[in-house]
Ligand code: SF4
C-alpha cells in the first residue's frame with residue numbers, strides 16, 4: 001500500500017471513457033500487478049435496484065474495471081451481499097450480474113460457506129472467497145450515510161459480511177463511533193488491495209438507500225482506503241474528521257499518519273468541491289463525551305434523529321422488522337403496514353431505513369422534525 005490518490009473528471013457512464021480513465025488512475029497510483037491473478041471485485045450493492053437511483057456502484061464502472069483487469073491477465077470474480085440477501089441473489093436489477101454475463105467474470109454468492117474470522121471484539125462471518133483470491137478490489141459509491149455520514153472505501157468492506165450477519169454487528173456496536181471502529185477493524189482484517197470510487201454520479205441527502213442522485217463527475221483511485229475517504233468526504237463538504245471511520249483510522253495511524261501525507265494527483269481539490277452537497281446533519285452526540293452523557297439522560301433522546309414510519313407508503317414487506325438488530329419495531333397485529341417503533345429500544349442504526357425500498361422510513365428529530 002502507498003499514499004497515492006488519483007482523481008480524474010468523468011461526466012458520463014461511457015464504457016470506453018471510463019476504461020481509459022481507470023487505466024490512467026491505476027497506473028498513477030501503482031495499482032497491483034494482476035497478471036495471472038484471481039481477483040475479486042467488490043462493488044457496493046446496498047440494495048439491488050435501478051442504477052439511476054445511485055444506490056449501487058454503476059454497472060459501467062464495474063464492467064470497465066472487469067475489462068481492464070482481464071486485459072491485464074486477471075481472472076475476475078464479482079460479488080456483494082446486501083443486508084437483505086435473498087436466496088440466489090445476484091445483482092440483477094443493479095445491472096451487475098449482466099456485467100458478469102457479458103464479460104465472462106464469475107458471480108460469487110457470499111452466503112455460501114462463509115468462514116469465521118477473529119476481530120478485536122469477537123468473531124465475524126465473512127465470505128470465504130477472500131481466502132481463495134489473490135487480490136480484492138473494492139468499488140465503493142460516492143454516497144451519504146445516515147449513520148457514518150459518508151460511505152466510501154472503508155465502509156464498503158462491510159458487504160463481505162453475508163446478509164443479516166451485518167445487522168448483528170449493530171447490536172454489538174451500538175453507536176456511530178463504535179460502529180466506525182468496527183468498520184475499521186473489519187477493513188484492517190483484510191484490506192482490499194485497490195479501491196476505485198464511482199463518483200460520476202453520487203448520492204446526497206438521506207443515504208445510503210433513500211438519497212437523491214447528484215452529479216459529482218469524478219472517478220477516484222487508490223491503494224489506500226483512508227486517503228480515498230478523507231478526500232472524498234472533503235469533496236462532499238464534510239470535515240473528514242467527523243466521519244467516524246476516518247477519525248478512528250487516522251487516530252490509530254493505520255493507513256496514513258496525517259492527511260498531508262496523501263500524494264495527490266488530479267485537479268486542484270478546491271475546484272472539484274461539491275459546494276451545496278446536501279450532507280447528513282451532524283449529530284449533536286457526535287462528540288464521544290457528549291454521547292456518554294446523552295445515553296444516560298433519557299430526555300435528550302428526543303433530540304436524536306430516529307426512524308419515523310410513513311404508514312401510507314408501507315407495503316408491509318417486513319424487511320425493516322427482520323433487519324432490526326434489537327427488535328425495536330414490529331407491525332400492529334391487525335395491520336402489517338403499520339410499523340410501530342419502541343423508541344427506548346432503538347439504537348439509531350438506521351438499518352430499517354436502508355432496507356426500505358418504498359420510502360416508508362424517514363430519519364427525523366422528534367422535536368424539530370428534521
Ligand atoms: S416500512 Fe418499508 S421495509 Fe418496513 S414493512 Fe413497510 S415497506 Fe417494508
Ligand code: SF4
Nearest residue numbers: 324346347349350352
Ligand atoms: S428501529 Fe431502525 S434504527 Fe432503530 S434499532 Fe431498529 S433498525 Fe435500527
